[in-house]
Amino acid sequence: MMRKVVISTLILIILSGCAYLGNAHYNDLFGPEQTQDRMVLHSTIEGADFLQNVKPVLDTRCVVCHGCYDAPCQLKLSSPEGIDRGLSKELVYDGTRLLATTPSRLLFDADNTQQWRDKGFSPVLNEREQSLEANLAGSVLFNSLVLKQSSDIANNEVLDDDDFDFSLSRSQTCATMGEFDRLADDQPHGGMPYGLPGVSREEFKHLQNWLKNGGKMANIAPPTAFELQQIKRWEAFLNQDSLKYQLSARYIYEHWFLANIYFTPENTQTFFKLVRSSTPPGEDIKLISTRRPYDDPNVERVYYRMMHERSTILSKTHLPLKLNDAKLTRLYQQFIEPEYTVASMPSYEPKAASNPFKTYEVIPIDSKYQFMLDEAELIIMGFIKGPVCRGQIALNVINDHFWVAFADPKKVATPAVGEMLIQHEDALELPAAEESNALAIKSWIKYSVREKRYLKAKVELANELFKNGDHLTTNLLWKGDGVNKNAALTVFRHSDSATVVKGLIGQEPKTMWVLDYALFERIHYLLVAGFDVYGNVGHQLVTRLYMDFLRLEGEGNFLGLLPEDKREQIKSSWYRKSPPSLSKFFKSNQEFSQPSGIVYKTDDPQHELYGLIKAALSPVLSEHYDYTSVSGPLASINTMPVKAINLLPPVSYVLVKQTDNSHKAYTIIHHNAHYNISSLLNEEGQRAFEEDTVTLVPGFIGDYPSAIWYLNNQQQVAAFAEQLPLMQIEADYRALKSKFGIRRTHPQFWQYSDILHRAAKQYRGVEYGMFDYNRLENR
CATH class of the missing domain: 3.30.1050 (Nonspecific Lipid-transfer Protein; Chain A)
Known part of the structure; x- marks a missing residue:
């Protein structure tokens, strides 16, 4: 029966004289392309049909491949804006480009569909005469579905590599309607969903009727009265006039801009994004579009607003963050109660704004560090689920499985540490200071020299602090204040993606990181706030190379807990067959020279230490993935x-x-x-x-x-x-x-x-x- 429906559909299109014709023929038959206004209210008949019958099909059959920067042809079917934007032949992930490319982020880099057309995006819905015939014949989306139905894939067999290419670096056709005949001839198996079974008869019918009638779309229902009330409270807190509040809000935003914020119970699927707007609370949001969250907004006053997230929630970009009264109180205690003065707002000049140690120098270290620790899983998850989305640049610099713990703020957020950071804030400058076009080798040499200078100062201070018998033990570790399960995390790398979860999960890993404030902050500003997925090859390479330094520093903090006479041996086992440049970097660095305060009893101190860390953190260890x-x-x-x-x-x-x-x-x-x-x-x-x-x-x-x-x-x-x-x-x-x-x-x-x-x-x-x-x- 299904095959009869497919054949009937194909015959209908062919008889209409509209199948697989070039743009000129389509223009002759249905007129030139012109963007359409397809948005309707969710309460209308067309809106209800889209949300109840069409969107579920798109979400479960299409968004599973077309949802992020790495969606083929940049086709994001997770929102009406993405569907209307359509296709692009430009690659977001291009590790060879010599110059940064123009960003193409939905909502931020164009205000309407025509602007996307001006940027080279082509439609997947018909934009010519809006007739039943043209809406099907002139739709790339519909023709892709029909092409799939006309060419079945093998039944539970491995597909032929000559017919299907599933590599992430595969060439992309991104055919316009005028090019679709060539696609159908060259790639008869190229219909959608690609390399998967076609949609069911009922699903096909829903999509066909929707497209035939003009592809009208509606956004999900607006926020509830309770959510609007919470938004009002939070926007009031984040947008007070005092410079202290303004600086605090800027810092909070630069760490939370990726989060999917929610206010209602844990089973919600309603989320909000913290965004920068040129308009104050009470007015419509007018997004400030910059490459990075700390770039110059070019407005007199920035307002921090809560924007309803209307796209389908994707696991690979989902960073949920719950806000409530307790969190609001916590932020007040961390950023407003402490005694410090903000005389003027810091510059947005790239070299300054990309360096959080300069920009937020006046905010107490323990405030900033504890703020990050409170949501440590979310902050670390940012470099996996954030701008990189496909994480090879960030991820081929980490092991496939390791644990993460944190130094106790009371021990590492001291005045002496704060003074050391201020003295060496230039050495802590990050690659994003070069913006999105960087010369990799020249930049790497510069940052290598600066990292050595900072590590020398850090080690000298640590040697001084721990030389009088107060040697390092697991008391150094933050224990989550007895309740916060962010105190222990596990990172799993899966080739070019990764996962962060709470707890010390799995068998004992090869290595472990212990993060302090400066290291934690630099990871965030390197891989999240400062990383530009549209940047040139130099920017991406120097980011990758700099992350080497940060990983080594985190591992070095862990090594400091091990017996002094075993540290070099253990580190060497982690870096067997390492390149000469890394060996030279090791030898040129001053090492932490104080003995461990832990009395080890076996010849496997790393195994012992893992056990001691688990015991120390046991009250806050998540067992969710035990x-x-x-x-x-x-x-x-x-x-x-x-x-x-x-x-x-x-x-x-x-x-x-x-x-x-x-x-x-x-x-x-x-x-x-x-x-x-x-x-x-x-x-x-x-x-x-x-x-x-x-x-x-x-x-x-x-x-x-x-x-x-x-x-x-x-x-x-x-x-x-x-x-x-x-x-x-x-x-x-x-x-x-x-x-x-x-x-x-x-x-x-x-x-x-x-x-x-x-x-x-x-x-x-x-x-x-x-x-x-x-x-x-x-x-």
């Missing part, structure tokens, strides 16, 4: 042989059907081991395959599933757990995929995708967002 809580046959996956581990993709989701038809969920995380992670261009050459490990945890970790496994009953659970560790070669993996996996070609792929998302919504609550299928494997 791998030791997994019982039964699946627990054996945590001790799989390395040969089987090598065959696993970065992130695999396992769904186990229960007798009541609910589902338990697990994540299998493959950790790639490296001899070192300081090789910029030869990461694969540093892989230590024989040392790879795996962790299976309850729930969902990651945003980009590579594989989905579905187990119908306990017999299948036992068989899967028994057979997975026995894999030896790729053929073994593919055989298991045929037996237990949901391949991208599975005929019921979308039904299982819906089950996956329903389970994720139950597990994640307010942290829930749509997964991204751009990394879904073809195996």
Whole structure:
């Protein structure tokens, strides 16, 4: 029946004389393109139809590939603005461009659809004569859906690499309607959803009717009265006239601008963004559009406003932040109560504004540091889910699995530390001072010299502070004030994406970071506030190279807790086969020379220290992803042989059907081991395959599933757990995929995708967002 509907649709288009014609023919038949006003109120018939019947299809079948900067052809189908903007042939991710490109951020870099057309974006909806015939024949979106329906993919088979390219660096066609005939001829398998089964008959009908009738769209319902009341209170706090309030609000904004803010209970899906506006509270928001959150706004007064987030929530960009009365009080205590004076607002000049130690020098260190610690998971998550979105620049500089703890503000936010930071604030200048066009090698040499100068001062101060018997122990660590689970975090890297979660999760990692205020702040301003995804190759390279320094510093803080005579040996094990430049950097640095205050009892002090840190932080350790809580046959996956581990993709989701038809969920995380992670261009050459490990945890970790496994009953659970560790070669993996996996070609792929998302919504609550299928494997 489905095939008959598809054929009928194709015949209808062909008979209309409008299938696969060039722009000139379309102009002759339906007139020239002209942008359309498609927005209607959510309360109208067309608006209700879009929100109830069309948007759910777009979200669950299209947004899973078209949602962020890395969406093919920059087509973001997660909001009406993105749908109307359409396609671009320009790449956001281009590691070779010599000059920074013009940003193309929705809402910020154009005010209307015509401005996007002027910037080179082409429509996916018909913009010629608005007739039933033209609306289908002239829509790239509709023709892409029809092309998919006319060319079925193999039934649960691995797709031919000659027909499908799933690499992130693949060439993109981004065909306009006038180019679509060439696309259909050259890529008969290029219909949408790409490399996945087509939408169902009912879903196709909803999309067809919507497009046929002009593609009218509505935004989601406006904020509730309670939310509007909260927005009013928060905007009043952030926009008071005193310079103290203005400076505090500027600092808060530069750390929270990525957050999805919410006020209502934990099951909400209504969020807001903190934005800069040239208009005060009570007036419509007029966005200030700059590359970075601290760039010159070019207005007399900046106002910080709460903008309703109307796009579909995506897991890979979702950073939820709850604001309430307690948080408002906390900010007042941190930024307004302390005794300090703001004589004038600091400059927005790039070299000054990109350096938070200069810009916010007058705000007490403990205020700034505790503010960051309160939401440490969110701040660190920013360099993964923030401007980079696809994180290879930031992520090939970190290990696949490591833990993070923080130095206690009471011990590292002292007047002596504050004075040292003021004296060396120039040495703490970050690569963003070069803005978005940088000369990588020249910049790296300059920042290398400055980092050494700062580390020398830092080590000298530490040696002085801890030389009289008050040596370092786990008392150095912030313990979350006994209640805050942000005190201990785990970072999992999954090739070019990563995840941050609360707790010390998984087996003991190769390394651990201990962050102090200056280090924490620099990571944020390097990879979040100061990173420009539209910057040139020099900007991206120097950012990557500078992150090497910060990782080494975080690891160095951890090493200071270990026995003095073991530090060099342990560090050398982390950096086997490292390049000569790194060895030279190590030797040229002054090392922390004071003994540890911990009395070690074994020949494995790092293992001992991990145990002591866990004990010290035990009251605030999150057990949400505790791998030791997994019982039964699946627990054996945590001790799989390395040969089987090598065959696993970065992130695999396992769904186990229960007798009541609910589902338990697990994540299998493959950790790639490296001899070192300081090789910029030869990461694969540093892989230590024989040392790879795996962790299976309850729930969902990651945003980009590579594989989905579905187990119908306990017999299948036992068989899967028994057979997975026995894999030896790729053929073994593919055989298991045929037996237990949901391949991208599975005929019921979308039904299982819906089950996956329903389970994720139950597990994640307010942290829930749509997964991204751009990394879904073809195996």
